[in-house]
Amino acid sequence: MIARIQEIAASVPPTGDLAADTDRLFRHYGREITREHVPRAAAEAKRLALRFGVDSEQAEVAALLHDIGGVFRRSEMVELCERLGFAVEPEERQVPLLLHAKLSVMLAQVWQDITDPAVLQAVRYHTTLHAQATPLDQVVFLADKLEWDQGGIPPYHADLSAALEDGLDAGTRWMLGWMATPAAKLLIPHPDLRAAWAAYGISTAETDR
Template identity: 35%
Template sequence: MKLDWDKLREATKGQMPEKRWKHTLGVVETAISLANRFGGNAEKAELAALLHDYSKAWQTDRMERIIREEGLSEELLYFDKELWHAHVGAWAVEKEHGIDDPEVLDAIRYHTSGRVGMTLLDRIVCLADYIEPGRDFPGVNKIRKLAEHQLEEALTAGFDSTISLLLEKGKRILPLTVMARNDLIRLRKEQNKGG
């Protein structure tokens, strides 16, 4: 399927306020850079990054209805609403724009939570979302510095930051995020043995 990039950009921009669109453009730029740095597919990284927050600005009742009616992971409903848009967005871009590349859809679906066995594209999009130029949170510069040379270490630091924040706020933590973090640590140990 040939992509109409202009149409996709316009449709995505139309889903969100200007501030979120600026964030999206920052994630696109960062994802392409990370893909080039770490040997990923830059076109897929650009596509997944462009669409990663497609449904972020949707009303929560609309997202909840889609999660329930379309058979998405209902476990999400027991955790922070900030997680919902990733799964709903993957569903929406497939239905509305015919995006059918499972790797791109998974990168969108897991960009907030991570997962065990994250693909290179998953890791690139998730990290790009953490470190795009508009992001400003305690520790982001440390994560950006790590991302210059070590993708998995930088993403682990990103998950650590999220988990710490959720603990601080007394919020529930999606087990998948903890599992994703632990899996990245396993992967780093294996890489260090091999290298």
């Protein structure tokens, strides 16, 4: 199992420069959109961390690693996660790309020897957040949203930035609320996202933003 993970890890040997390593990894696997997105997200994560009193090094490392699981083929994600012993949710079977965050965690451990549980947790929940998000989780989640990978400036950028004026929790709540609206065009709400909505008291009927 791990052969596939090790194959990828070995294809781009770590140099000690994580930003350069992730850049080479995405280039090696032709993930040009992600390659362009990740350094932006990492810079944003560092800014948010410094602003909100979160460890900026943990934030930057987590953000650099958050999408590395995207180098796996979508068609192999479900089987790989099963063989790694991860529970695969029905929503993840329907939308295998949701598994990229779990695979990022696995690859971060094997490829870069990352052991910090706080960093790995922030990587794990960067897409959806979860019910008990730490400030580090929030920073990486919001950095990924502010510096998104869909081209141009996200439609919610100004509103999210305004919400962040009231703090990290306010920004997180605003973003989760937006993700509950039709504008988010979610393919399917992941169970972790539903747990985050519940934790923040967000109703999915919150459509008139």
